[in-house]
Amino acid sequence: MGSKAITGEILSQAAQTSAPSSSPARLLIPKLRIEAKVQQVGLTPAGAMDVPTNSVEVGWFKEGSAPGETGSAVIDGHLDARDGTAGVFQSLGSLQVGDKVQISDSAGAISSFVVWQKKEYDWDARPPEVFNKNDGKYLNLITCTGVWNVGKQSYGKRLVVFTTFEKTSVN
């Protein structure tokens, strides 16, 4: 399972603070003009993280941490729709280190995260650093990338944008 680091700069975690835990409700990425409702997803029978039921909302992996909790929170979103139009994460790859990602939870708190790394993985990878990194508070965003494989009905790669917790503000 090869992986290619696009950029490996790790931002300082000095700004880390703590956040109350709650279910994520909306994902906001100001740079990409994304404001998407968050669905809860589990595992497919094949053991893959499941995906949201449409191409405009995103899916939070409910078996893992919630955004702002210690551990790795994971959210995925479609690259494209069945009709070929753009999915919510069509432009996820244009995020750069230092860009901000926000999550509002069901209690109204907004947790902010900062992009610190992007990586591509093979389509069938099981990377522990995406799901099981517990030495901080992380939010990892996933979508497809690479070349479409008709036989597998899958793109050949997965793009993961790693973000680290910055702060939580309560409205």
Add this chain to the structure above:
Amino acid sequence: MIRISSFLWVVPLIALFLISAGFVKAAGPTTVGLSTTTSFAVLAGSGITNTGPTTINGDVGSYPTATQTGFGSVTLNGTNHNGDSVTQGAKTDLVTAYNDAAGRTPVTTIPTELGGSTLVPGVYTSAAGTFGITGTLTLNGQGDPNAVFIFQAASTLITASSSNIVLTGSARSCNIFWQVGSSATLGTSSTLRGNVFALTSITATTGAVIDGRLLARNGAVTLDTNTITKSTCAAVTTTTPTSTASGTPTLPNTGHGPSLPVSPLAALSLVILAGTLYRRFNPRSQVSSKPTASRH
């Protein structure tokens, strides 16, 4: 011929290097039981005073003096036990936890200043009986999420403005314990991780963030625009996916693929099919399509 005994002095030096570099992992201390103090983020003996907007994620209480000042600007995500029986029980358990942490051995004596250093699991004290953090202290759990760090300060813990504690190698704030023989003062905009057991008082100055607990036995806890979140070890256990054989899911398939264009070949096939069907079912077409008699 070189005498082997002339090199024996190297052996302890190599061992010291391996241990200090983290290549040799000694068994670390076990955790300090918090018992009923677990639910508390702030616990005091002679009251709690707050200034400015402070967020407390966990219970609060104080006994025998239950005074609370400035709580109008506190966002409390927990229960305010004031001086009730729950607080009283927690205060008793705090004494037990304090004495447990204070009595742990073996103890490694390190410099008072912790900033800029990286420590592995263990029990630490300083010759002066004080600890301070200026800059960043890194605690490396060496891959063990149950790694425990105990700091025994006979008198004070004082952290500087904007000081920080970074956790690496699976270290967790719930397994960090600061036993302070007198009082602890946390600098402005600093971040402290772990459970502070102070015999007397604890002061968190403006903007300090505590990823752990502030538990004062006899004195007051003074807050100023802080965020205090009680850290629990159990939460991490539930965050590890265990539904798959490898413990880690496969990455999701978030693509539908490009929409299929109508290729020229497919279009030609549709035209031929339509023409065939038209000739098959249209009587006029069938008559006209009958073969003509051959001429002789």
